[in-house]
Amino acid sequence: MDKPKIAQTEPYEVNLKTGKYWWCRCGLSKKQPYCDGSHQVTDFEPMKVEIKRDGKYWFCGCKHTGKQPFCDGSHQALR
Ligand code: FES
Structure with a gap:
């Protein structure tokens, strides 16, 4: 797996409190946009x-x- 999986072709809008979070980079997490450990096979x-x-x-x-980890609009080219 050399490219991340496209989890969805739009951003995840979230309301966050001050703190630390782990953003999923591989696209395999079932808890998008956060990591659930699925990257371990990548x-x-x-x-x-x-x-x-x-x-x-x-x-x-x-x-x-x-x-x-934030949207920059690149998803529009993937639709
Ligand atoms: S969702 Fe990836 S750039 Fe917008």
Whole structure:
């Protein structure tokens, strides 16, 4: 598996509290957009994300963003 699986071709809109989160990079997690350990059969590692302010965030769902872990609009080219 050299490319991530496209979990969905749109971002995940989430309301987060200050804290640490693990963003799924491989696309295999069943708990999108967060890691559930599924990457262990791949060469991918989840990304640790530190949220410093409560608020709304858009995590990339297509796993092809250039601004990991957040959506940069790249998913539009994958539809
Ligand atoms: S969902 Fe991946 S760039 Fe928008």
